[in-house]
Structures are given as structure tokens and as C-alpha cells.
Amino acid sequence: MTTVSIVSSQPTVPGAYVLLLIDVVERWDVTVEQLLSEEGLALEDLLRSGFRLPRESFSRLIQRAISLTGEPGIGFLLGVQMRVSCHGVVGQAAMVAKTLGEALDIAIAYFGVPSSDLELCLEREGGKARLSLSEKDGRYQLGGVGAQFLLTGFASMAEALTGRKLSGEGVVRFPKPPYMHRFEHLIAGRLTFGGEFNGFIFDASILDYPLVMADPVAARIAREQCKEELGRLGGGRTLMQQVRDLAFDEELGFASIEEVAGKLNVTPRTLQRRLQAEGVVFRELVESIRQQHARRLLAVRQKSIGQVSDLLGYSDVTNFSRAFRRWTGCSPRDYMKAPD
Numbered sequence: 001m002t003t004v005s006i007v008s009s010q011p012t013v014p015g016a017y018v019l020l021l022i023d024v025v026e027r028w029d030v031t032v033e034q035l036l037s038e039e040g041l042a043l044e045d046l047l048r049s050g051f052r053l054p055r056e057s058f059s060r061l062i063q064r065a066i067s068l069t070g071e072p073g074i075g076f077l078l079g080v081q082m083r084v085s086c087h088g089v090v091g092q093a094a095m096v097a098k099t100l101g102e103a104l105d106i107a108i109a110y111f112g113v114p115s116s117d118l119e120l121c122l123e124r125e126g127g128k129a130r131l132s133l134s135e136k137d138g139r140y141q142l143g144g145v146g147a148q149f150l151l152t153g154f155a156s157m158a159e160a161l162t163g164r165k166l167s168g169e170g171v172v173r174f175p176k177p178p179y180m181h182r183f184e185h186l187i188a189g190r191l192t193f194g195g196e197f198n199g200f201i202f203d204a205s206i207l208d209y210p211l212v213m214a215d216p217v218a219a220r221i222a223r224e225q226c227k228e229e230l231g232r233l234g235g236g237r238t239l240m241q242q243v244r245d246l247a248f249d250e251e252l253g254f255a256s257i258e259e260v261a262g263k264l265n266v267t268p269r270t271l272q273r274r275l276q277a278e279g280v281v282f283r284e285l286v287e288s289i290r291q292q293h294a295r296r297l298l299a300v301r302q303k304s305i306g307q308v309s310d311l312l313g314y315s316d317v318t319n320f321s322r323a324f325r326r327w328t329g330c331s332p333r334d335y336m337k338a339p340d
Contacts, residue, residue, distance in 0.1 A: 011118075013058045015051035016086040017078075017149075021065055022046075024077045028069040035065060050088070062145055075145035076183040079152025084161060093222035096215040100162055101207030101302075102251075104131065106226065124204055124300055132199035144174035147198045155188060155200070163212040168202030171195035208302075223249055239264075240280050243271070248289050254313045257282050291327045294320075298336050305332045 018041070022032055032043050039057050066074055084091040087107075094103040108120050123130045133150055151170060159166055169190045176193040184191075246260045255263075260282075261271040275282055290312045297308045309320035324332045 011055040012052035013055050014086065014088070015046040015048070015053060016088075017058060018046050018053065018061060020078050020081045020086065021061060021074075023081055024074060025065050025069055028071070030065070030068045034068060035061065038064065059143070059146070066145075072145075072177065073148070073179050073183050075148025076152050076186055078149040079154075080156055080186060082149075082153030082156055084157050089222060089225040093219065093226050095161065095211070095213050096218040096222055097211055098214050098216070098219070099207065099211065100158060100209045103161055103211060104207070106223070127204050128201060129204040129207060130199060130201050132197045134197065144172075144177065147172050147174060151198060151200070152186060159188075161211045161213075162209045164209060166202070166206060168200050168206070170200055172198050220252065223251065239271075239274050240278050240285065243275065243280075243282070243285060244289060247286060248293060253311050254286060254289075290323070294324055294327070294332075295335075298332055301336055305336070308332070 018036075022035060022043075025035055036042065039053075039061060041053070041057075045051060062074065066072055071077070084095050087094070090106060094106045097103040097106060104120075104122055108122060119134050121132050121134070123132075131154070133147070133154075151172065155166070155170070165188065167189045169192065170187060171192045173195055174193065242264065243260055246263050247255055249255070257268045257271060261268045264271065266274070272282060275285070294308060294312060297303055297311070298305070303311070305320070306317050309317045312320065314320040314323070321332055324330075324335070328335060330338075
């Protein structure tokens with residue numbers, strides 16, 4: 001399982017989501033001023049780089065949009081409008097990744113930056129994969145319209161990234177709305193209402209679908225930009241959490257303490273001192289990250305033992321195998337052979 005979550009006392013959403021909402025309500029001749037005035041927002045606010053607004057404010061905007069248009073299914077229309085580019089540098093990195101699975105890894109790693117309380121989780125079991133979207137803070141439950149928006153958006157973006165019609169099962173926690181028949185043509189497969197989570201279940205082979213805009217050079221640059229953004233925005237996370245996110249990259253491997261310090265705009269000595277104040281040593285933190293990713297990478301069986309060893313920075317497979325046996329009590333090969 002791969003999970004990254006960031007919880008804040010004031011969850012926020014990207015300003016780009018409001019721009020999507022403006023595009024949708026304009027079909028009903030609703031003006032920008034009519035939609036935004038009660039929240040004290042102006043269009044120029046939304047166009048500022050990195051602008052985010054409180055999630056409660058966005059929820060009120062959605063309710064106002066429904067009131068002004070009379071369209072309760074506006075979440076589906078928002079999702080269809082969503083583009084990968086709405087997500088800034090994260091979207092850019094996802095667009096040029098090699099496969100859909102790699103694009104999702106990027107989304108998982110950066111989805112909560114800087115202060116969203118939402119958590120994106122990808123799990124594999126046998127030949128199936130499950131992608132779920134949930135909240136860490138019970139005060140900010142994702143409502144029906146929000147789930148419609150985000151899940152329809154994820155499906156729409158996945159098809160745009162791969163250039164293929166995808167199939168699978170959608171699951172949502174909310175009950176079936178009376179207007180659902182008008183939006184069923186937007187759903188690629190079966191949709192289960194009143195389920196245990198919000199998300200998708202699909203064939204795991206879909207994760208290996210190549211992306212139409214895959215570009216290894218651009219991907220490397222974009223991923224570095226993502227890391228710089230993560231270091232700059234920090235959110236309400238501890239320094240240790242920030243360093244964990246910046247120290248390892250699925251494609252690039254481990255960053256040095258000098259590289260991590262640079263992304264956090266501090267010197268390596270200052271970084272070491274601040275980590276020690278949290279009871280952490282950089283070297284030990286790297287070791288725990290190696291253990292975590294070694295288990296995950298071997299469990300998904302997409303890379304050979306040698307490739308995992310190289311990615312995690314070991315000089316040879318023997319040293320990696322010795323470390324893995326120390327962590328788990330078994331060899332990497334036995335671990336890969338174990339049933340799911």
C-alpha cells in the first residue's frame with residue numbers, strides 16, 4: 001500500500017477548481033461576480049500562482065452554483081472539465097510519466113500539498129487494484145458532490161493520459177441520487193452506491209498502460225519541480241515528514257542531505273541540527289525509508305531484485321539482501337514469492 005496524507009486544521013483546495021466551476025456555471029449565464037461575491041473572491045485571486053482557498057469556502061461555492069443553476073449534478077460536470085494541468089507542477093509531472101501507475105504514484109506523493117486533509121491510496125491484491133480517496137479528519141467529510149467531482153475527474157484524466165477508454169468499477173459512499181440517470185453515460189463501468197469507500201476497483205494491468213505524452217527528460221525535470229514545491233509549501237508537517245517526502249524518488253532514487261537541504265532552503269548542518277531536535281538522524285531516516293520502499297517495491301513485483309537494490313542505493317544485491325533479511329527475517333526472493 002502506498003499512502004501519503006497531510007492533515008491541516010484548515011483544509012484547502014486549489015483555486016483552479018473554482019475556475020472549473022466558473023466554466024461550468026457560465027453555461028447558465030451565471031456571471032463570475034454572481035458566483036464569487038459572497039465569498040469575497042475576485043477572478044484575479046484565482047489566477048495567482050499557487051492560490052488555494054479554504055475547503056469550506058469551496059463547498060459554499062458549489063452550493064451557490066447549484067442554487068444559481070438548479071443543477072444538483074454539477075459535480076459530474078465539474079469532473080468532466082478537470083484536466084491534469086489543473087494541478088500545476090504535479091499535473092505536469094504526471095502527464096510526462098512513463099505509465100499510469102507512475103502518474104498515480106506522483107499524485108499519491110503530492111496530492112495533499114500543502115494543506116488538504118484528503119488521502120489518496122492505491123492498493124493491489126492479486127490481479128486487482130483499488131484506488132480510494134478518503135479524509136483523515138472527520139470534520140471535513142467528502143460529500144456527494146465532492147466525490148462526484150473528484151472521482152469523475154480522476155477517471156477523465158486517466159483516459160486523457162493513456163488515450164484509452166478504461167473500464168472498472170466505481171464505488172461511492174453516498175446513496176444513488178434521483179438525477180443519476182442523466183449522468184450514467186459519463187460512467188465507464190458499473191457504479192456501486194452506498195459503498196464502504198469512494199474510489200475505483202480495476203484490473204491492475206491498467207497501471208502499466210503507457211502515457212501518450214511520456215517523456216523521460218521532462219519527467220525528471222517535473223519531478224524535481226514537484227519536490228521543490230513540496231519543500232517550499234511544507235504545510236503543517238514536521239521537518240521529518242518533509243524530509244521523508246524529499247529524500248526518495250521512485251525514478252531518481254535517494255537524494256543526498258545536501259540536495260534535501262537545498263530544497264528546504266537551509267544548509268546541511270542546519271538540517272541535521274533541526275532533525276536532531278526532533279530526535280532523528282538523517283542517516284537513520286534514510287534507512288527507514290529504504291526498508292519501507294524495499295517492502296513495497298518487492299510486493300508489487302514490477303522491478304527485479306537487482307533493480308530495487310540499485311534504486312535504493314545499494315552497491316550490490318548481496319548487501320541489499322543482507323539488509324532486507326535483517327529487516328524482515330527472509331530474503332527478497334522469498335518475500336516476492338510469498339502469497340498476497
